[in-house]
Amino acid sequence: xxxxxxxxxxxxxxxxxxxxxxxxxxxxxxxxxxxxxxxxxxxxxxxxxxxxxxxxxxxxxxxxxxxxxxxxxxxxxxxxxxxxxxxxxxxxxxxxxxxxxxxxxxxxxxxxx
Amino acid sequence: xxxxxxxxxxxxxxxxxxxxxxxxxxxxxxxxxxxxxxxxxxxxxxxxxxxxxxxxxxxxxxxxxxxxxxxxxxxxxxxxxxxxxxxxxxxxxxxxxxxxxxxxxxxxxxx
Numbered sequence: 001x002x003x004x005x006x007x008x009x010x011x012x013x014x015x016x017x018x019x020x021x022x023x024x025x026x027x028x029x030x031x032x033x034x035x036x037x038x039x040x041x042x043x044x045x046x047x048x049x050x051x052x053x054x055x056x057x058x059x060x061x062x063x064x065x066x067x068x069x070x071x072x073x074x075x076x077x078x079x080x081x082x083x084x085x086x087x088x089x090x091x092x093x094x095x096x097x098x099x100x101x102x103x104x105x106x107x108x109x110x111x112x113x
Numbered sequence: 114x115x116x117x118x119x120x121x122x123x124x125x126x127x128x129x130x131x132x133x134x135x136x137x138x139x140x141x142x143x144x145x146x147x148x149x150x151x152x153x154x155x156x157x158x159x160x161x162x163x164x165x166x167x168x169x170x171x172x173x174x175x176x177x178x179x180x181x182x183x184x185x186x187x188x189x190x191x192x193x194x195x196x197x198x199x200x201x202x203x204x205x206x207x208x209x210x211x212x213x214x215x216x217x218x219x220x221x222x223x224x
Contacts, residue, residue, distance in 0.1 A: 031210045033211075033212065035214075040216070041216070042201065042214050042215060042216035042217050043156065043201065043214040044214075045211065045212070045213065048210075048211055050210065056211075058211065059213075090155055090156070092156075092212075094210060096210065099144075099161045099163065100158075100161075101146050101148070101158025101159075101160075101161060102146075102156075102158060102212055103158070104155040104156045104157070105155065106154075106155050107155050
């Protein structure tokens with residue numbers, strides 16, 4: 001089925017560990033974004049990309065890296081996990097043109113202990 | 114960057130009652146989007162509003178964009194238990210499609 005696929009769905013990390021959250025879409029969307037969702041804080045933009053090879057920082061980029069080597073994939077890397085990064089992470093994508101909303105993945109629930 | 118204030122933060126209604134959530138901005142918005150997130154789920158796009166004074170309907174949902182393009186509302190007529198969730202408004206930032214969300218309104222419905 002066409003859509004945004006995120007893996008893993010759940011992850012527990014120890015403080016200081018690194019990991020990569022995977023995001024892939026098969027809709028040929030140009031724009032992709034990563035959000036984190038915390039209780040009472042809504043959805044906050046971490047990083048976004050407007051095309052392969054182009055990324056930019058969002059509202060809360062510290063502690064995270066991204067790259068966009070292909071149109072389909074937009075992985076999010078946690079460099080050295082901290083308890084403050086415990087959150088639900090959503091990847092989303094959309095077309096460059098037209099009045100389309102973002103399509104979201106089902107999320108990754110990350111706990112850092 | 115642009116921000117929106119979304120109110121109320123929470124709303125509890127009896128099934129069959131109406132519900133409205135509002136998004137307000139201090140600056141003029143180019144467009145606004147609305148999303149719904151069911152408990153434990155992911156946000157799902159509902160609609161985008163672009164024109165001043167625009168009104169769009171989806172069954173029992175009515176979306177409005179203010180004349181000054183500084184506010185928007187989502188109204189649900191005769192709520193049902195399937196309407197439970199958090200409703201977010203979101204702004205698209207210019208040409209880079211950077212989407213900024215309001216904090217959302219959590220709707221609960223008592224059957």
